[in-house]
Amino acid sequence: MSAATLESNVSRIHVIAAAPAAVEAPAVAPLKTQCSTCHLRDLCLPGGMSMPDIDRLDDMKFNRRKIKAGQTLYREGDRFQFIYAVRIGTLKSSLMLADGREQVSGFHIAGELVGLDGAAQGSHASATMALEDTEICAIPYAHLTDLAASVSGMQHVISRLMSREILREHSLMMLLGSMNADERLAAFLLNLSQRYAARGYSEREFHLRMSRAEIGSYLGMKLETVSRTFTAFQQQRLLEVDKRHIRIIDLDGLKRRFEVRVH
Amino acid sequence: MSAATLESNVSRIHVIAAAPAAVEAPAVAPLKTQCSTCHLRDLCLPGGMSMPDIDRLDDMKFNRRKIKAGQTLYREGDRFQFIYAVRIGTLKSSLMLADGREQVSGFHIAGELVGLDGAAQGSHASATMALEDTEICAIPYAHLTDLAASVSGMQHVISRLMSREILREHSLMMLLGSMNADERLAAFLLNLSQRYAARGYSEREFHLRMSRAEIGSYLGMKLETVSRTFTAFQQQRLLEVDKRHIRIIDLDGLKRRFEVRVH
DNA sequence: CGAGTAGTTGACATCTCTCAATGCCGGTGG
């Protein structure tokens, strides 16, 4: 059921502070990862790259880190050094208004990349924290751009990643700007469903890793409204909801209620 | 007053359909532009680049195009070939929901870049049209990425542009997700004010190029609410509003009402 | 001059928020 338990026996290393950008692998290194043998390679950074290009990625041997539930990967204002690929677990990114209001800007699951927002000003504009015990690959951004100079395809990969992030935010803008509560929650659930499906999990049954308040912040509504909308969907026999466990009964019904390509 | 009339005597060429990506300049070429002599160079693509790098940009000799008010630069689904730098005028970009609902995703003025959203999938995700007679530089994206392979700084420039776009959208998400009507309109006006100021125009007095409905769509509210909020601001002596002409009386008051870094 | 578009304003409907009470866990400590 839980993605976290499926693979939680991987390593025991905790690197919380930013790791030094060591290129040479020391004799006894922290756990390193190669893209070519990663089970997420088609979804993640190397998606769409040619084998020789992926080999060049392998040369970089990315550091892995574990982040416990509730710990932050980076905060607003932190120096931008890495982008991060989620291996296992779930992250949330959020923005802060001066008066403390929070806006969740995204949830990230295995195979997704986080941290691209830092490239514009050299520091992160958002904060990102783990919603459950999570493991990531830290990809030194400078090395990636170096690689882009020599590997022709890499330039495109970076651009595509960023552009994909722009598209993702487009969808959220659409949602926040022109949809009501029902449509927002339906869009959110359908989007999650698709992303789980793409990773081989059930598209109809999953466990939410975020609270009602976090969903609400992401969707621009209050937690009570999220809760009421869940109840309404349940009464309309679209879903079965038990706290954070969701079972979609009528997927087409949900889609009919709202058809949009999110992400 | 109007930026359009200031410089409308530039050229008379109209290229509406996507121009062929002609690299070799024909004997009698359409008007070409060099970044190094452009009055917008500090705000636009070459912003922050070194002189030798800008010289490389000059070699590309971008085509200019004029777009009349109401005409579109590209539509959702069009092949992604160019990014566009606004020289004169104003553009709006928008996204479409299946049922026809529109969400304005941005307004673009001189020195700003448009079209980056196409890089992810090779086709544009949004449509962009001119709100007044507008002139742009068409920058062939493929040439830009070619250049990135040879000019070390160019890779960073592209990434920074995209990341800036991500930040811009962050602000809009913040706005749509966690602000009320007053705050939205205040943020919108302050943002415009800053952008005009950065271009040497008045930060206190300007002419809106977009309708109430377009502002509303951008801010996630109905046109009537936009209108009422304008009236309220006027009654609070924050603004003087005469249709699309805005004069900010109490800039600090507006900021106090809402402090956020947008764009 | 007439039609059409854009903007404003009013009255009312509706949706979402706010505040408050309650229930349901899971963890902790007596």
Added chain:
DNA sequence: CCACCGGCATTGAGAGATGTCAACTACTCG
């Protein structure tokens, strides 16, 4: 082992903000 506590979720009632519909004005363009 049980009582208690804190965090999360649900639900209700009422308030407040924004949307809807409609009327009216001012302009612009033919």
